[in-house]
Amino acid sequence: MDPAILFLILTTAVKIVVFTFVFTLPIIAYSTYAERRVSSIIQDRVGPNRVGIPLTLFGAKKDIPFAGLLQPLADGLKAFLKEDLVPAHVRKFFFWIAPALTAAPAFLCICIIPFGSSITVFDQPVKLVIADIDAGPLFVFAIASLSVYGITFAGWASNNKYSFLGGVRSCAQMISYEISLGLSLIPVLMVFGQLNLSDIVHSQADNGWTLLPLWNEHGSVFDAAYWQNCKEQWLLMIPLTISFIIFTTSIFAETNRMPFDLPECETELVGGYHTEYSSMKFALFFLGEYAAMIVGSAIIVTLFFGGWSLGFGLDTAISNMALGGLLHILIFLTKVIAFVIFFIWVRWTVPRFRYDQLMKLGWVVFFELALVNIFITAGIIMLLN
Amino acid sequence: MAIIKIKRPQLTIAEKLYLPAVIKGLSITLGHAIRAVLGKTPGAKRNFNSSGMGITMQYPETKWDDQLPDYYRGVPALVTDEKGRERCVSCQLCEFICPPKAIAIIPTEIESDDPWAKVEKRPQEFDIDMTRCIYCGMCEEVCPEQAIYLRQDYAMTGLSRAEMVNDKERLYEIGGVREGLVNKWNDIK
Numbered sequence: 001m002d003p004a005i006l007f008l009i010l011t012t013a014v015k016i017v018v019f020t021f022v023f024t025l026p027i028i029a030y031s032t033y034a035e036r037r038v039s040s041i042i043q044d045r046v047g048p049n050r051v052g053i054p055l056t057l058f059g060a061k062k063d064i065p066f067a068g069l070l071q072p073l074a075d076g077l078k079a080f081l082k083e084d085l086v087p088a089h090v091r092k093f094f095f096w097i098a099p100a101l102t103a104a105p106a107f108l109c110i111c112i113i114p115f116g117s118s119i120t121v122f123d124q125p126v127k128l129v130i131a132d133i134d135a136g137p138l139f140v141f142a143i144a145s146l147s148v149y150g151i152t153f154a155g156w157a158s159n160n161k162y163s164f165l166g167g168v169r170s171c172a173q174m175i176s177y178e179i180s181l182g183l184s185l186i187p188v189l190m191v192f193g194q195l196n197l198s199d200i201v202h203s204q205a206d207n208g209w210t211l212l213p214l215w216n217e218h219g220s221v222f223d224a225a226y227w228q229n230c231k232e233q234w235l236l237m238i239p240l241t242i243s244f245i246i247f248t249t250s251i252f253a254e255t256n257r258m259p260f261d262l263p264e265c266e267t268e269l270v271g272g273y274h275t276e277y278s279s280m281k282f283a284l285f286f287l288g289e290y291a292a293m294i295v296g297s298a299i300i301v302t303l304f305f306g307g308w309s310l311g312f313g314l315d316t317a318i319s320n321m322a323l324g325g326l327l328h329i330l331i332f333l334t335k336v337i338a339f340v341i342f343f344i345w346v347r348w349t350v351p352r353f354r355y356d357q358l359m360k361l362g363w364v365v366f367f368e369l370a371l372v373n374i375f376i377t378a379g380i381i382m383l384l385n
Numbered sequence: 386m387a388i389i390k391i392k393r394p395q396l397t398i399a400e401k402l403y404l405p406a407v408i409k410g411l412s413i414t415l416g417h418a419i420r421a422v423l424g425k426t427p428g429a430k431r432n433f434n435s436s437g438m439g440i441t442m443q444y445p446e447t448k449w450d451d452q453l454p455d456y457y458r459g460v461p462a463l464v465t466d467e468k469g470r471e472r473c474v475s476c477q478l479c480e481f482i483c484p485p486k487a488i489a490i491i492p493t494e495i496e497s498d499d500p501w502a503k504v505e506k507r508p509q510e511f512d513i514d515m516t517r518c519i520y521c522g523m524c525e526e527v528c529p530e531q532a533i534y535l536r537q538d539y540a541m542t543g544l545s546r547a548e549m550v551n552d553k554e555r556l557y558e559i560g561g562v563r564e565g566l567v568n569k570w571n572d573i574k
Binding site for chain 2: 046245350
């Protein structure tokens, strides 16, 4: 086989394993832990702080609690060991396929996210993104919206009125917010003039983050040359901030997070679409939800907060370092985790929308605002040229 | 019937936008979270033995014990007096009053050569089933001999049902010696 192709296949395989199983899955596991701890801090509680190494099982006097950091492991073990109950009244095929259909699209989206700049392996540069395709955001929209099938199937196959309502709500909600999600991104793509996420991050590293243009090719805020050339960046900030607000809110709606968690909505629908699910099937829904949340925050970070770049013109220096690519991965993951905590923080602050308010916000406010925003951006770009 | 027209509040533009309200809410929760981490929330400052994370008392490390009021009703137990006499005369009033029927007494006569033979009866077996006990304190209230008391112990644990039954020996061990009670039997010859 051609060594170049073999090299490509091998590096891609390694990237898939590392990015999915070493980075994303632990972050998913620990975002459930973070969710419980952060919510407990906000609500004056303690949260899970006990699960550690159970030395008492081996005769020691005390366990090592580790502030409960092993809680996700215990949760996963519990999900595996619980009885997998399939009620008699469900449609078996769809009931079985639904959890996988919810989790798989979220994991698929990981492949276009640039985790870092690039590292050199055997004198060849390897970009730290699984699939460096020229249709990044479009791929995300195409794949991520597939997860609505999982939820709708789950709601319908469960043969239960609460699940059904949850599935129907989820379907309507995801389709509604898909529109504003896509439209709100067009101004960003107009500014960058391309769809390749790696190149978008590169240009953010050089010209300032989309929402934080504190530097450009002339220097950073500390240089006089920057202040003579930064006018257009700051002017474009106005539509881009609107884009950011619409996009982030739509991501909240797409991932079924509070304040848009109407598909689950414990107080009205018992558990919504996953009422009838137990054991690992339920855990897959849970996993899919958190994976979607992490992919969502990764995309927000990539498009609006400079992806893996540190900014202030320091990125070329980091790239030239021996393990600079890995440092970029660390920067990226830090940003993603910060955003995940923001998701959690919002969840425990904003109460759930009423269903008509949700629809009104999606169709009357965000849809129009995103449309107008495209024209504003176009006008500004036309003015500047 | 009169129709009451509800007047909706007039919202300002900032309120209609909803975003400032969200930011305000976020700042409130963030402020509370910071105060919670620093242990300065109102809950953490209360008098209970809270662990500093809100009002929560983290059980095995921090305990109720010094916060219990005098009237706290815990595990019922039998007591002996200053002279080492077991005060129960097995009248079985507590057994009869006990709402969940947790107490089971088998009375026996005191032998004639015993220094306390004049009391006539003592319990041979005295079992309190702690899986049934509801800590109502009626046994203490009904006892004519001041022999049974609800102690401040609350952590009754056991790995089996049999372990949760306190027998006579265990009851005297929990109860211990109680002084300053009415000792009517001392005067009777």
